[in-house]
Amino acid sequence: MIKVQNVSKEFKKVVKESGLKGSVKSLFSRKYDIVKAVNDISFTVAKGEILGFIGANGAGKSTTIKMLTGILTPTKGEIEINGQIPYKNRKKYVREIGVVFGQRTQLWWDLPLTETFTVLKEIYQVDDARFKKQMDFFNEVLELKDFVKSPVRTLSLGQRMRADLAASMLHSPKVLFLDEPTIGLDVVVKSNIREAITKINQEEQTTIILTTHDLKDIETLCKRIIMIDKGTLIYDGSLLDMKNKFGKFREINLSLQNNSDINMLRFKEDLNLNSDDFQIKSNKEKITVIFNSQKIGVSDMLSYILTHTNIADISVNDVNIEEIVRRMYK
């Protein structure tokens, strides 16, 4: 279905020298810096699969999506999707895909939402019966009814994102690319969007590739994840495997009544932990303890901290993706 082979993408960035002299100079000779955004990535995706892309800011996720959607041409390597090469004959290729860039919108800013759908209906030649069926489906899973008559510029971010998702799906694409579809949304809308994505995937066997910074997205949606760091693929497999492989890390955030109490926490000596299994970060307001919950249980860790320090506040969290990425990369 989707085959990506040894794909790299380099950007040329013009180096601007500072000052007037620099500007004049750059008129005549331009210096370029080569930025390697994606570096020799290979993977395949089967039909109906949901694949999650994770990685820190600037890792190259969006660049990969842009290559897969035919907006950018890879510097090296091959991409084949549905038997087509995205950046060749782009107009024909994009008929079969749907795309959402969470930070942008494909809706018409000044027009009521319905107008955008009418235009899309014509562009993709969706017939009336199919159109109605799709709209009913969207109304059911994304609850568009309340705002389809309002101009898009008056929609809230959550409403807009739901509408964008619907817009990308109107023509029942075979592949759906979602670049940060949950960015900036509250918990309720996030879970609403996740549900919709799941339903879309089940109803139409749509192959979905999404990027996110939210571990919850990955946990609810993707059996498989790909992690990239600085353009390089560093993990391709299931989330469960990754967690098992790299330890189940947990994070305890606490603030102390007396900041010097931090010296009382001696995990190495008192709890026999390796330096790989825990980490303490502290700043003025709070202290973060990250530890491997397979080596020491959460309750043991909590009671250790409680007995050795006077805490003002405490909370236990899952480690965020960036932390896992960082640990994996080590």
Place this chain on the structure above:
Amino acid sequence: MRRLCNTYKSFLKAGIQSGMAYRVNFICFFIGESLYCIVMYFIWKAVFMSSGNGNFMGFNMVDITLYVFLSNLVGFLTSTDSTSSLALEIKDGSIIMRMIKPVNLNLSLLAFELGDKVMVITCTFIPVMIGVEIYRYITLGYIAFNIINFLLFIISVIFSYLIAFYLNLLFGYLAFFLMNIWGFNMLKGSLIKFFSGAIIPIAFFPEKIRVVFEQLPFASLVYTPTMVYMGKYSNNELLFVFAKQIVWLIVFILICRMVWYLAQKRLSSQGG
């Protein structure tokens, strides 16, 4: 073909809706343009009064009045935002949202803009036309309206608009290659105003300059349709000016295609 039409018709319709959203803009614009016409009228009146015999390069006072109002109307009908709408999309990167749709970029912009202008066009075109004819009737004492000239005028205006659209689009594409096209845009505006005959009828320039100006694409923008309406061309001349319009239109469409091709390569190597 039918399919294609429907696709772009939907852009047209969306444009109409969007145009309705900015009615106030239009009213302000209309008042401004009318004032400009009146000022131009008095300037030319002063020129003609001082020239004595009331005839200048084949234009009399009625002609020049007609010219001022018509050329402004044509300038207005063929005005286009394609430079800024394209440049804006390039700058903020939203052009990628167009690239993920199976549509022709230039045509979708064109269809949308046409729709956007429909209301504005009907609200200016009809009143100005009627006004011009009433003026001619009062000053000349007979109905000077010529249906053939009028129809030819419409065709010529359509060509002018299309030429203007693609010419402006070309400047919009510059945004791919330059950080800021503001300066270029200003320059383009004044060039077009001057060379298109929007300020001074090209007929008023010395013979040698006039011949050169008439061959430039800018003359096709304002001067040609206005002169067509005024019936200043012989049949042979008509053929020639229409041929020029068609040639320039084709040239600009081709250049736009080529630039879009280059721009996509550029986008790919350097990003938005």
